[in-house]
Amino acid sequence: MRIIRTKAELKAHVRELKRSGKTIGLVPTMGFLHEGHLSLIDIARGKADAVIVSVFVNPTQFAPNEDFDSYPRDFDRDAALCAEHGANAVFAPEPEEMYDPSASTWVEEVSLSKPLCGASRPTFFRGVTTVVSKLFHLAQPDIAVFGQKDAQQLLVVSRMVRDLDFPIEIIAAPLVRGQDGLALSSRNRYLTPDEHLRATNLHRSLVEARAKIEAARAVKSEFIEAAKEVITAAGGKVDYVSALDRTTLREPTAGTTQILLAAAAWFGTTRLIDNELIDF
């Protein structure tokens, strides 16, 4: 497995793969890999001849008050896991390699990126779509795999790919949970054991709301309020709990058949997200 630090090396590697007729799968990550990430690599391996994993904590998707500096990093462990899971290369550039100091171009999705996480993190998705565009141009993948854990990110990236005609297929990988139900996230590392235990109620709140929505075949505000109460009762601070039409990320209408039930909440100083997909 190749460890690649510069754009020039990555381009040369991609040229070589293309020349030998290999298809390329890209798995963009911020590193500190867990089973969720590893499942993305496994899926990519099943869909493409060569898998490139990017490990890059992208500064432009963090706001000044967020956790860019403290975001957990362990590159040696990440590289070992990528090798174990059959990745062909890891692309791990420094921010200075990725961004020119005079960089002034953004890729911005302006509809699906607005509600949910976009409301409390208004510059987050612009950072994501910009860096993902750069990674797509550098790695020139045939497919790219994103986790359903970041449901809104998956929708925004898929919309971007459609709107800008990227010649890339986006693969959605199922959310992976721990045995206690907590969605795997690199940020779980921030939680104390007590916070971790309490944070499992984020998932429980959504499972309960999901059952009610499925039984009623409708979203009622009381279901959402009850979910918020579950989180609050567990000591969490709700950012949002919301059930939206999955195509538009707007309030469901009579014609809605696919719903994204999503939540974000703080446990201690850690902001966690989770979601359920509901199909009528």
Next chain:
Amino acid sequence: MRIIRTKAELKAHVRELKRSGKTIGLVPTMGFLHEGHLSLIDIARGKADAVIVSVFVNPTQFAPNEDFDSYPRDFDRDAALCAEHGANAVFAPEPEEMYDPSASTWVEEVSLSKPLCGASRPTFFRGVTTVVSKLFHLAQPDIAVFGQKDAQQLLVVSRMVRDLDFPIEIIAAPLVRGQDGLALSSRNRYLTPDEHLRATNLHRSLVEARAKIEAARAVKSEFIEAAKEVITAAGGKVDYVSALDRTTLREPTAGTTQILLAAAAWFGTTRLIDNELIDF
């Protein structure tokens, strides 16, 4: 020469070219081709095995009060000229083919796009960078040729390519003028014979300012004012005359060695642009 109307056909054509090992040159145009455009095709032919010319009057780069509906179109003539100049394919989609009604993704350069034309056409460059990104993803060119006539567009597109790591080389083609000095433009078609004659003073104003800047090795506001007076005296209405550092499109500094001297003015209801490049 193939005439291609859909994205799917273009993708298939590009796949075929790539499979046979051919390099691709793209010449993005809005059609109604003149000698300037044809010189871009000739340059692309010298740099790539196959040349794709796009002919697309892009609605997203026109503001509601601008000339999208009246922009001159003559596709049969354009196609004949492309064939004559050895193009491999013309891509001429309808707006409905290019844009989904729910499209919500923009590519936006936020620095070089602000002054000059960006000041009077604040959504213009966003439309350009977005459609050019789409064309780049669809045609997957190795090189793309843009005219120096649209100097700011060339700078903005080049910046976008650098910032987003498009694997594409941008080639700048020299501005082409008529014998009377007027820069060739599809919009010259709008001018009455009298307006055309008066519009030649746009070029003259810049040539005179250029001589003064070169002699002084500095930009002085009196040079700019004199250029504006030449335009006004010829019955033109000045949008801007400006001499900026070509790297930053900001006011020149002591370190500036490359200047873009650019002007925009209305003659009758037609807005024309022109520019000179000055190197100290």
